[in-house]
Amino acid sequence: MTTTPKIALVGTGKMGSLHARVLAQSARCELVQVVEPREDQGREVAGRFGVDWAPDFGDLAGIDAVVVAAATPAHYEIAGRVLDLGKPLLVEKPLATTYAQSEDLVQRSAASGTPLMCGLLERFNPAVRTAREFVGEVWQINGLRHSPFVSRIPTGVATDLLIHDVDLAIGFAGSELSGAKGEFGYFHPTSKDNRAEDSAEAVLRFASGAVATISASRISQRKVRQLSLLEPERLIEIDLLRRDITIYKHIDDDMPSDRDGYAQQTVIEIPTIRYSEEPLAAQLGHFLDIVAGTADADVERDSILPAHSVVHEVGVSAQAQPVV
Numbered sequence: 001m002t003t004t005p006k007i008a009l010v011g012t013g014k015m016g017s018l019h020a021r022v023l024a025q026s027a028r029c030e031l032v033q034v035v036e037p038r039e040d041q042g043r044e045v046a047g048r049f050g051v052d053w054a055p056d057f058g059d060l061a062g063i064d065a066v067v068v069a070a071a072t073p074a075h076y077e078i079a080g081r082v083l084d085l086g087k088p089l090l091v092e093k094p095l096a097t098t099y100a101q102s103e104d105l106v107q108r109s110a111a112s113g114t115p116l117m118c119g120l121l122e123r124f125n126p127a128v129r130t131a132r133e134f135v136g137e138v139w140q141i142n143g144l145r146h147s148p149f150v151s152r153i154p155t156g157v158a159t160d161l162l163i164h165d166v167d168l169a170i171g172f173a174g175s176e177l178s179g180a181k182g183e184f185g186y187f188h189p190t191s192k193d194n195r196a197e198d199s200a201e202a203v204l205r206f207a208s209g210a211v212a213t214i215s216a217s218r219i220s221q222r223k224v225r226q227l228s229l230l231e232p233e234r235l236i237e238i239d240l241l242r243r244d245i246t247i248y249k250h251i252d253d254d255m256p257s258d259r260d261g262y263a264q265q266t267v268i269e270i271p272t273i274r275y276s277e278e279p280l281a282a283q284l285g286h287f288l289d290i291v292a293g294t295a296d297a298d299v300e301r302d303s304i305l306p307a308h309s310v311v312h313e314v315g316v317s318a319q320a321q322p323v324v
């Protein structure tokens with residue numbers, strides 16, 4: 001595609017409003033329409049960026065590509081229709097509510113050759129992009145993604161939050177996944193009724209022997225986003241919220257004879273973060289590369305299901321346990 005692609009944005013809630021700003025700011029595409037069933041909300045976002053609002057996207061005439069940021073339960077139907085119309089699409093994570101639906105969308109995208117990308121946004125976190133340049137053999141991965149409760153999000157924490165770190169762990173492990181299991185917790189008064197888990201603990205094992213343990217919670221008192229990668233000679237801690245990296249190397253420990261206590265020598269390195277672009281803008285840039293044919297749509301499509309599959313496997317293993 002040589003002309004500036006015209007984009008429709010579907011869904012203008014919290015995440016959709018952010019996408020609208022990034023799309024409107026981009027010099028590489030043109031946001032021409034926002035689609036939102038809630039008229040007041042849709043008109044407000046459309047007005048902010050001087051574009052058209054519609055309650056539905058119809059046949060997408062005049063649109064080159066679509067960004068879907070609607071509520072997760074609507075993804076499958078919307079993405080299916082966009083694929084049927086043959087338009088490249090970026091769908092917020094998770095791709096769909098169930099793994100079977102996600103698989104179906106990926107298969108339909110592959111069969112028609114229509115580019116499909118999923119908004120696994122942490123891939124574009126500047127600290128993750130920087131770490132990817134120097135992380136080597138990884139033995140142990142620990143992820144922590146905890147947030148306070150948000151009543152707006154109806155889906156469980158596994159597909160909403162856990163999926164990000166599962167996706168990062170798969171990327172950093174650099175080895176075939178050999179198994180996954182987990183446990184879910186249900187605590188909030190609304191969660192037990194709609195079977196939406198509040199906490200998810202996952203253990204992933206890789207063919208290399210590497211093990212990842214990932215904890216996600218949506219009922220915490222504090223927002224934490226941390227990923228630790230243990231290599232043979234160093235520990236790399238990524239703070240995904242602050243977007244910084246700290247590398248630790250243990251030197252020695254001792255019980256000093258002249259005083260009580262314990263002395264430990266650790267060298268700490270704080271590498272420069274080599275990227276400054278907002279993750280959502282970097283993600284859009286990659287999507288536009290795919291739309292333009294300068295990035296590999298097949299590689300991108302193939303990268304969607306592994307994290308979804310692990311989250312599904314973790315869910316199956318957790319559901320096998322009695323819910324108390």
Ligand SMILES: NC(=O)c1ccc[n+]([C@@H]2O[C@H](COP(=O)([O-])OP(=O)(O)OC[C@H]3O[C@@H](n4cnc5c(N)ncnc54)[C@H](O)[C@@H]3O)[C@@H](O)[C@H]2O)c1
Nearest residue numbers: 011012013014015016036069070071072074092093094121
């Ligand atoms: N990548 C990330 O880090 C990240 C962060 C937050 C949310 N998300 C994802 O973004 C999506 C939206 O989340 P949110 O927090 O903005 O939710 P939200 O509730 O604020 O907004 C969802 C919007 O979708 C609209 N909608 C519902 N059905 C629709 C349909 N059929 N067509 C068009 N619009 C429809 C709703 O009216 C609402 O405005 C979810 O899939 C969520 O998982 C991703």
